[in-house]
Amino acid sequence: MSPTRREFMALSAAMIAADATPAIANVRAPGRAARTAGSPSTTILFQGDSITDCSRDRAVAGANDPRGLGTGYPYLLAGALRERHPGSNLQILNRGVSGNTVDDLVARWDRDTLQIRPDVLSILIGVNDIWHTLTGSYSGTPEKYAAGYHDLMERTRKALPDVKLVILEPFVLRTGAVSDAWFPAFDKFRAGARSVAKSAGATFVPLHDMFQELARTASPAYWAADGVHPTIAGHEAIARRWQDAVKL
Numbered sequence: 001m002s003p004t005r006r007e008f009m010a011l012s013a014a015m016i017a018a019d020a021t022p023a024i025a026n027v028r029a030p031g032r033a034a035r036t037a038g039s040p041s042t043t044i045l046f047q048g049d050s051i052t053d054c055s056r057d058r059a060v061a062g063a064n065d066p067r068g069l070g071t072g073y074p075y076l077l078a079g080a081l082r083e084r085h086p087g088s089n090l091q092i093l094n095r096g097v098s099g100n101t102v103d104d105l106v107a108r109w110d111r112d113t114l115q116i117r118p119d120v121l122s123i124l125i126g127v128n129d130i131w132h133t134l135t136g137s138y139s140g141t142p143e144k145y146a147a148g149y150h151d152l153m154e155r156t157r158k159a160l161p162d163v164k165l166v167i168l169e170p171f172v173l174r175t176g177a178v179s180d181a182w183f184p185a186f187d188k189f190r191a192g193a194r195s196v197a198k199s200a201g202a203t204f205v206p207l208h209d210m211f212q213e214l215a216r217t218a219s220p221a222y223w224a225a226d227g228v229h230p231t232i233a234g235h236e237a238i239a240r241r242w243q244d245a246v247k248l
Contacts, residue, residue, distance in 0.1 A: 102144075
């Protein structure tokens with residue numbers, strides 16, 4: 001990840017994806033019952049790039065530890081879910097890595113996901129697939145992103161047939177690092193994430209249109225200082241939308 005993005009992480013944390021709508025799509029694999037948050041040893045794993053990573057301490061591997069959860073939406077969700085289910089055995093982990101693309105997820109998936117064997121797997125990935133391409137440090141296309149993401153979800157379904165998948169839509173705001181040069185390609189990345197969620201039987205959490213609406217209530221930088229990494233207000237908005245969609 002470039003030094004510029006690391007500097008921005010002190011203010012927030014990043015991502016992008018598919019065509020968003022006001023409605024929440026909550027698609028579950030046919031014939032698979034929903035898990036309850038209070039079931040024994042329910043493990044929720046958050047995966048992604050810097051928006052998910054959000055300055056977590058990677059030396060802390062244990063569940064429910066604020067140092068290992070970072071300062072973003074996984075931390076906010078861990079608090080909200082454990083408060084909602086007192087006495088439950090919710091194990092909440094964050095394995096987001098700043099700067100990651102879909103290819104990076106593929107390279108570390110066995111160690112950082114499949115070996116953990118989560119009951120609920122939440123993924124936000126895509127912004128670096130376009131951002132690093134624009135800066136010349138990566139070669140990505142919407143088609144490469146969607147194909148790699150699709151293969152990753154097929155691999156996950158085979159290894160963890162009962163896992164509940166949650167795919168968050170990549171999003172940006174036109175401010176800071178985000179210019180018109182990101183479009184219309186970025187919309188194709190968003191559409192790719194939505195398509196992957198549908199084919200994988202995942203719960204899809206639309207975020208891009210939500211952030212455009214929020215930017216009408218305060219400046220875009222109020223929600224994402226550089227247009228990519230959310231502020232604490234932006235992370236709270238993601239956490240609320242996630243809870244609306246996933247309903248644990």
